[in-house]
Amino acid sequence: xxxxxxxxxxxxxxxxxxxxxxxxxxxxxxxxxxxxxxxxxxxxxxxxxxxxxxxxxxxxxxxxxxxxxxxxxxxxxxxxxxxxxxxxxxxxxxxxxxxxxxxxxxxxxxxxxxxxxxxxxxxxxxxxxxxxxxxxxxxxxxxxxxxxxxxxxxxxxxxxxxxxxxxxxxxxxxx
Numbered sequence: 119x120x121x122x123x124x125x126x127x128x129x130x131x132x133x134x135x136x137x138x139x140x141x142x143x144x145x146x147x148x149x150x151x152x153x154x155x156x157x158x159x160x161x162x163x164x165x166x167x168x169x170x171x172x173x174x175x176x177x178x179x180x181x182x183x184x185x186x187x188x189x190x191x192x193x194x195x196x197x198x199x200x201x202x203x204x205x206x207x208x209x210x211x212x213x214x215x216x217x218x219x220x221x222x223x224x225x226x227x228x229x230x231x232x233x234x235x236x237x238x239x240x241x242x243x244x245x246x247x248x249x250x251x252x253x254x255x256x257x258x259x260x261x262x263x264x265x266x267x268x269x270x271x272x273x274x275x276x277x278x279x280x281x282x283x284x285x286x287x288x289x290x291x292x293x
Contacts, residue, residue, distance in 0.1 A: 128154045128238075129208040130287060132279035133218050134181045137174040140224040145169035145194070147183055149201055150276030152284050153208070159284060163204045164277040166191040181274045198229045208235065213256045213283045215239035240286050247290060256282055263289040 131151040137144035146167055153161040166183075168191040178184060212218040215237050226233045244251070244259045251258060257268045260282045271278045 127208040128211050128287070129205045130154055130211040130280050130284040131205070131218060132212060132276045132283060133221055134183055134274070134276050135177060135221060136169055136171050137177050138217075140221045143171060144174075144177075144221075145171050146221050146225055147173060147188060148181070148276040149197065150278070150280040151201070151204060152277075152280050153204075154211075154284055154288065157288060159281075161204075162277065162280075163201060165197045165201070167197045168193050170194075183275075194225065195229060198225060198231060202226065202229075202231045205235065210235045210237040211240065211283060211287050212237065213240045213259070213279070213286065215241070238287070240283055240290065243290050244286070256286075259286050 129151050131149065133146045133150075134148040135144050135146055147169055148166050149163065151163040152159045166188055168188045172185055173183060173188075210219065216239070219233070219237050223233050240259070241254055241256075244254045248254070248259070248262060251262060256279060260266070260268060264282075264285050268282065271282055
C-alpha cells in the first residue's frame with residue numbers, strides 16, 4: 119500500500135455481502151475500493167473476506183460468490199484493519215451508500231475500529247440530477263453518464279463496481 123499525502127482524498131467503495139441485512143447478521147464477503155485524487159484513480163484495494171456465516175442463495179444469484187470461493191481467504195480480523203488504514207482521512211463515495219456504509223458501521227466495531235467518515239451517495243446524486251432515468255441502478259447510471267456498456271466490467275463484484283461508481287462520481291462532478 120502506498121503512503122498518501124494528508125490532502126482530502128475520496129475513496130470510492132463497494133461491498134458484496136452474505137445477504138441484505140447487516141443488523142440481522144449478514145456479513146461482508148468482498149471489498150473493493152479505489153482512491154480518487156485530482157480526477158484520477160491513484161490506488162486500489164481489493165479483498166475477499168471469509169465470514170463466519172454462509173452466503174445466502176439470493177445473494178449468490180446477485181454477485182456469483184460462493185462459500186467455496188471463500189475457502190482460504192483472509193478473515194475479517196485480517197481484512198478490516200487493513201481497509202481502515204486504506205480509507206483513513208478520506209471522504210467515502212458509494213452507490214447506495216446507506217447499504218455499504220451500514221455494513222461497515224456494523225463490522226468496524228467488531229475490530230475496535232470506528233467509521234465516522236463523511237460520505238457521498240451517487241445513487242442519491244443520480245436521482246437528483248437525472249430524475250427521468252428509467253431506474254437508478256448502478257449499470258443504468260453508468261451507461262447514461264459514461265456511455266459504455268458494463269460488459270467489460272465485472273458488475274456485482276466489489277472492485278468492478280467501485281470502478282463504475284468512480285466513473286459515475288467523476289462524471290457528475292465534472293472531472
